[in-house]
Amino acid sequence: MTVVSSAIALLLTALQLPALALLLARLLKGARRLPALTPQPPTVDLVGQVSVVVPTLNEAARIQPCLDGLTRQTYEVREVIVVDSRSTDGTGDRVKAQQQTDPRFRLMTDDPLPADWVGRPWALHNGFLASSVRSRWILGVDADTRPQPALVASLVQMADTKGYDLVSLAPQFILKGAAEWWLQPALLVTLLYRFGAAGADADNPERVMANGQCFLVRRSLLEQLDGYHCARQSFCDDVTLAREAARQGAKVGFWDGAKLLQVRMYDGVADLWEGWGRSLDLKDAATSAQKWGDLAFLLAVQGIPLLALVTFGCLLVAGIQTPVLWLAFGVNSLLVAMRFAFLAAILSAYDRQSRQGFWAYWLSPVADPVAVFRIFLSSIRTPKQWRGRVYGQSMDPSPADTR
Structure with a gap:
């Protein structure tokens, strides 16, 4: 058990440390962004x-x-x-x-x-x-x-x-109800983690956000x-x-x-899930390598950390204590702490006049694995319909298109 858990922790940490360094580099650019x-x-x-x-x-x-x-x-x-x-x-x-x-x-x-x-x-x-x-x-x-x-x-x-x-x-987003306050910030963070804060110019055309x-x-x-x-x-x-x-x-x-x-x-949250997820992976504006690279990056810094933190914490409490496990626990603790701190940083992006369900905003990091999974689903699917239009493989509107 100790050998297996240490091997998993070592592999995960080897993937997360470069991703963490990249995330920090992107977020630190925010200090120089336009107000x-x-x-x-x-x-x-x-x-x-x-x-x-x-x-x-x-x-x-x-x-x-x-x-x-x-x-x-x-x-x-x-x-x-x-x-x-x-x-x-x-x-x-x-x-x-x-x-x-x-x-x-x-x-x-x-x-x-x-x-x-x-x-x-x-x-x-x-x-x-x-x-x-x-x-x-x-x-x-x-x-x-x-x-x-x-x-x-x-x-x-x-x-x-x-x-x-x-x-x-x-x-500035207007949200209503706890479900929206829980899920939408997690989806928004997937963009901020990949492309940095608004106001910071992209380093190259392939990282431009709009x-x-x-x-x-x-x-x-x-x-x-x-x-x-x-x-x-x-x-x-x-x-x-x-x-x-x-x-x-x-x-x-x-x-x-x-x-x-x-x-x-x-x-509503169902409309939010479908609408935001339709193109959140940005595959139409990126190469296949960029799409899957961004998904792997999000998995490492947003999708896994909370689950990994709980898992490694339980192993440490159970007495399975190795340097690698402590390192993995520390890395994921940092990522989770950053994610919760990020909530305060993006608070101005939300209209809080209607506070119905706002409490769920502070629990939105729990939705991070769901948000990353939504991007995965979008990455493997081509949209077939939107706003009442139905599209075929060749982008031809189907006979159901009333446009």
Whole structure:
């Protein structure tokens, strides 16, 4: 028993120590990251500089806060193009009602989905093509977001000042119920462990992170990229496009936007499990080696530590005490302590006005093995449907696609 447990502890420690060193290197970069974006008043030179594109498909139940938030943006927004993919739930009616009080809104229906495109990048591509050539910036905004006043002006000013060509924002999440507070932070940490904190630039294009919920791109860069064409088959089109832009020499940023952007992404833990897990592995934007390498890394620093800590602790209490077991216990104790400490560091990423079930947030490290398992499931599966569309192996929409 002693020999077997020591051999397992030695093997695990040999895998975890390099992963721990990599994790520390990524997290320490956060000390040099840009601070959270703060509200800034618009300036005259921003007049009409931004075209906003909002892709929609059956979003009537949650789009109103997004429409209201965009209406509160000032003269920097030239137009808001809502690209609707033939919704059947009254989404278009909500947009038409918004037009009555804000003429900047424009509702359009995108063309039928081509065989080799995913719905979201196709809608964004059509919105870009329909936008005014006088706008220097194209801002993609998802229907489930809640833009705060001065979001667009602050984002464009910072991008101009810092010389960025493409910037996306990490939002503040709105969660409801203990199950969401328990699972979602564990899923979010898988991204932070792999790509570091928002505001810290990536070392190379292959480690670029992005969030399509608020995605600002210079028109000239989108023209250079032929719109969203490079991300046409990607279920994580935001990361795919951002990495391609970085490879072509564009300056790409991913910033903390929690003070200016909120989002209520999913209703309930089942929706959260399905929606977040759909593309959390980012396989559409990475090589197979990167995908499996990241999964192994997460297993070592997030999926295993709590289980290993309990296991090795029990062995030590049972009297099986060897230097290797103590080393493994120490390494996993450090990883678990870091994980719990991380909860305080990311607290600003969550809206706490509604504290129903918030207590479960502090237990979210217990969900880490579940979160890593969800990424494994995503890694071995190709999405077959999303937002009512059903896709085949060749990305052809099936006959069930009503788009």
